[in-house]
Amino acid sequence: WSNTSNLKQARSGHTASVLGNGKVLVSGGYKSGALTSAELYDPSKDTWTTTGNMNYVRYYHTSSLLTNGKVLVTGGDTNTRALNSTELYDPSTGTWTTATNMNYPRRYHTASILTDGKVLVAGGDSDGARNIAEFYDLSSGT
Template identity: 60%
Template sequence: LVTGGYNNGAAVNSAELYDLSTETWTTTDSMNDSRPDHTASVLTNGKVLVTGGYNNGAAVNSAELYDLSTETWTTTDSMNNARWAHTASLLTNGKVLVTGGFNSFILNSAELYDPSGGIWTTTDSMNDSQAEHTAFILINGKV
């Protein structure tokens, strides 16, 4: 699943699926919001969570879910902080940790998405502000 980005300098909401068996691309339902510089995470229930991004000169706080079985997008609770160039990490408990990024400045804030309730909660901020960074789950479960 390839989502959003820029096309001819404009933010887009398009989405495409690549079929490995036929080596072909097909368009699928477009996202509700146009967004480059966002993240996408495959949840344990198989849905894809897309968060944040940048559009119309501002960071975006919206989030949406892609359901592969219906090939449709639905909105979910918005993040507490608008952000782009952030990271999203699927944790071992099924929640998604979103960290850093840009808003009007580089962020150190972090928040958790709980797919079971579809809500965001703020969590402890990072010690340093980070944007365009990487994050991954270590073998001990820490990020």
């Protein structure tokens, strides 16, 4: 193990996704409360820079790199409740836009990119463990 430079903000319960340009997007998390902040790690320069804030505070969420290069963030926790909200990060602009809500709120869930580009979100918790799964279809945005 070798050390790298430190994140701009301490956080736990966040996500990290490797982008098409090789940078790593770290989003959300918790530090004395749920965070909206996001930052980018550039491994070629060993530097962290801030990028646009998410629209909603969240931790214990998922993030998935989509086939169009954007990152889909789903669910998570706000400090008081599980979320069904989703957001898309656009690396070309550094901005977040809201996306279609999931059918069910969840935190501690998984999200997997399928071979057809859909995202399978499964399980998680919202007042108890869930056995519910649902898809996000990039082509329709739902």
